[in-house]
Amino acid sequence: MISELTRATLESLYMIFASGLLSILLGMPLGIILYTCAGSKRLASVYRVMDVSVNIFRSVPFIILILLLIPVTRRVTGTIIGPNAAIFNLTVAAVPFFGRLTENALNTLPRGVSDSAQAMGVTYRQFVFMVLVPETLPDHILNASVLLINLVTYTAIAGAVGAGGLGQLAINYGYYRFQWNVVLYSVIILVLISQGIQLLGTSLSRMLRK
Amino acid sequence: MSLLEVKNLCVSFSAKGKEFAVLDNVELSVEQGSIMGIAGVSGAGKTTLLRTLNLLQRPASGKIAFDGVDIMSVSQEELRVLRRRIGVIFQSYNLFRNKTVARNIAFPVIIEGVNKKKALEKAREIAEELELIHRLGSYPSQLSGGEQQRVSIARALITNPRMILLDEPTSALDPFLTSRILRLVKRVNSVHGVTVIIVTHDMSVIKRVCDQIAYLEKGKMVFCGPTHDYFSEYYLSVSHDDHAAEQLEKAKKILAENGGNKLVRLVFWGEAAGEPILWKCSKGLDVSVNILYGEIEEFKHGPFGTLLVATCGKDSAEFLRRLSGNVYKMEVLT
Numbered sequence A: 001m002i003s004e005l006t007r008a009t010l011e012s013l014y015m016i017f018a019s020g021l022l023s024i025l026l027g028m029p030l031g032i033i034l035y036t037c038a039g040s041k042r043l044a045s046v047y048r049v050m051d052v053s054v055n056i057f058r059s060v061p062f063i064i065l066i067l068l069l070i071p072v073t074r075r076v077t078g079t080i081i082g083p084n085a086a087i088f089n090l091t092v093a094a095v096p097f098f099g100r101l102t103e104n105a106l107n108t109l110p111r112g113v114s115d116s117a118q119a120m121g122v123t124y125r126q127f128v129f130m131v132l133v134p135e136t137l138p139d140h141i142l143n144a145s146v147l148l149i150n151l152v153t154y155t156a157i158a159g160a161v162g163a164g165g166l167g168q169l170a171i172n173y174g175y176y177r178f179q180w181n182v183v184l185y186s187v188i189i190l191v192l193i194s195q196g197i198q199l200l201g202t203s204l205s206r207m208l209r210k
Numbered sequence B: 001m002s003l004l005e006v007k008n009l010c011v012s013f014s015a016k017g018k019e020f021a022v023l024d025n026v027e028l029s030v031e032q033g034s035i036m037g038i039a040g041v042s043g044a045g046k047t048t049l050l051r052t053l054n055l056l057q058r059p060a061s062g063k064i065a066f067d068g069v070d071i072m073s074v075s076q077e078e079l080r081v082l083r084r085r086i087g088v089i090f091q092s093y094n095l096f097r098n099k100t101v102a103r104n105i106a107f108p109v110i111i112e113g114v115n116k117k118k119a120l121e122k123a124r125e126i127a128e129e130l131e132l133i134h135r136l137g138s139y140p141s142q143l144s145g146g147e148q149q150r151v152s153i154a155r156a157l158i159t160n161p162r163m164i165l166l167d168e169p170t171s172a173l174d175p176f177l178t179s180r181i182l183r184l185v186k187r188v189n190s191v192h193g194v195t196v197i198i199v200t201h202d203m204s205v206i207k208r209v210c211d212q213i214a215y216l217e218k219g220k221m222v223f224c225g226p227t228h229d230y231f232s233e234y235y236l237s238v239s240h241d242d243h244a245a246e247q248l249e250k251a252k253k254i255l256a257e258n259g260g261n262k263l264v265r266l267v268f269w270g271e272a273a274g275e276p277i278l279w280k281c282s283k284g285l286d287v288s289v290n291i292l293y294g295e296i297e298e299f300k301h302g303p304f305g306t307l308l309v310a311t312c313g314k315d316s317a318e319f320l321r322r323l324s325g326n327v328y329k330m331e332v333l334t
C-alpha cells in the first residue's frame, strides 16, 4: 500500500506542477493582454470579448468542463484518462483563472507609476517586462500559490474520472472498498502539499515585497 | 526663442456621459532656458495642463509645439524619443517600489540602451550631487518624503533633458527643504540651461524662482507673462488676493477717518525699489504723504516693492505726476 501511496503522490505532484507551469506560462500573457486591452480605448471591444470568454470558462464547473472537452482531449493527448489527459483538462480550466488573477495583480500598479514610465518614453515591451511585471511580482507569486492549491483540489476531482493520483486512489479504496485509512492518508498528503505550497508562496512573496 | 508653444489647447473629461472642459483655449509660450510657473487654485487644471504637455493626457483640440515639432502629429516612436528629452517630476513622486534608489535613478538611461554598469555609474554621480549617495541601495518605502522627492528629481535629470516639468515639488516639504529644492532647480536651470515648468499654488515659490508666470482660473489662462508684471498688474488689483484686498480696505478706512484726498498704490521694481523716491518727488512741494502699507520682497530678478500711500496738500497733483515717472506702476485708487 505504501508503494501505491507513493506512486499516487508522485502522480498528483506531476499533474499539479505540470498543469501549474503550463497555466502560468499561458495565463500570465493572457493577463497582460487583458490588462493592455482594458487600458486602451482602441482595444475596448477586444477586451469585452475576452472578458466575457474568461468568465464563461470560469463559470463552467470543472467536472462538466472535463466532459465537454473529451473530444478535444482525445485529439490533443491521444487518450482521455491518465495524468496527461488530466493535465490538459486542468490547464484549460486554469489558464482563464490565472489570467484573471494576473490581470487583477497588474491593476494594483499605481496609475502614477505607469504614467511616470510612459513619461520616460518606455516601449511597450520595456513597460511590461521592466515595470509592470516586476513592480507587481509579489502578487504574482501569491497568485501562483493560489493557483497551485486550487490545482491540488482540481487534480483530486479529475481523479474521479480516471486521472490517477491521490484523488483516484482515495476514491478506489474509500468509495468502492471502504478502506478509510487510505482515504485518510491521501487527505493528509494533500493537505501537506497545500500547506507546503502556501508557505513557500507567502514567504517568497514577503521576501520580494519592498 | 521659445522652446514650447501651446495654442488653443482644450482638454475635457467625460463623467457620467457628460463632457466637461478642464482646460479652455489655453495659450502658453515658454522661452528656452527660462523658468515658467503655472499657478492657480486647486482644481484649476494645473496638473492636467502639465500632463498634456507630454501627451500623457490627449487634448481635445489645440496645438503643442516642442522645439519646433508639433508633438500631436508625430508617431508613437517619435513621441517616445521626445519624451526622453522632457523630465517629469510628479506630485506624488511615483517611484518604482520594487527597484532600489540606484535602479530608480538609472532607469531612464537603461531604457535608452545604455549598459547597466555605465547607467548605474551615472546614477551615482547624480545621487552624489543630490546627497543621496548613502541611500543608493535602499528601496523607496525606506525613504523619507524629501528623499523620495530628490530621487524623483535625480531620475528626471539623469537623461540631461531639455526641459523638466515639476508638479507641486514643494507642497510636502518644510521651509528648509523647500529652499534647498528651489536652489537646486535654479542651479539646474542656470548651469545646465534646462528649461523648467513648475506647477505650484505657492506664490512665494513663483516669486523666488520664476521668470514667467501663467495663471490658470477654472481652466482658463488669465495671465501669462513676466512675474513682476503679474504681481504689479494682476495680482494686486484683483479680489482673489485676500491679503491685498484687506490692506486696501484698511487703508480706505484710515483715509476716511483722517482726511486726505488721494489714495495711491505704487509698485517698485528692480533698482528703483531701493531709492528714496517719495522724498525726491515731494521736495519743494506742498504735499504731505502718509504711508499706510508697504512691503518689499526679493524676486528672482531683484527686489519688488509695493506701497500704499495717502496724500494731501495743494500740490498733490504735481507730486503724483512726478511720482508716475519714477515708479514701475502707479494706480490712483480714490
Ligand SMILES: Nc1ncnc2c1ncn2[C@@H]1O[C@H](COP(=O)(O)OP(=O)(O)OP(=O)(O)O)[C@@H](O)[C@H]1O
Residues within 6 Å of the ligand: B013, B014, B015, B022, B040, B041, B042, B043, B044, B045, B046, B047, B048, B049, B201
Ligand atoms: N482623469 C480625470 N477624469 C476626470 N476628471 C479629472 C481627471 N483629472 C482631473 N480631473 C478634473 O479636472 C479638474 C482639474 O484637475 P487638476 O488635477 O488639473 O487640478 P490642479 O489644478 O492640479 O489641482 P491641485 O492644485 O489640487 O493639484 C478637476 O476638477 C478634476 O476633478
Ligand SMILES: [Mg+2]
Residues within 6 Å of the ligand: B046, B047, B048, B091, B167
Ligand atoms: Mg495638481
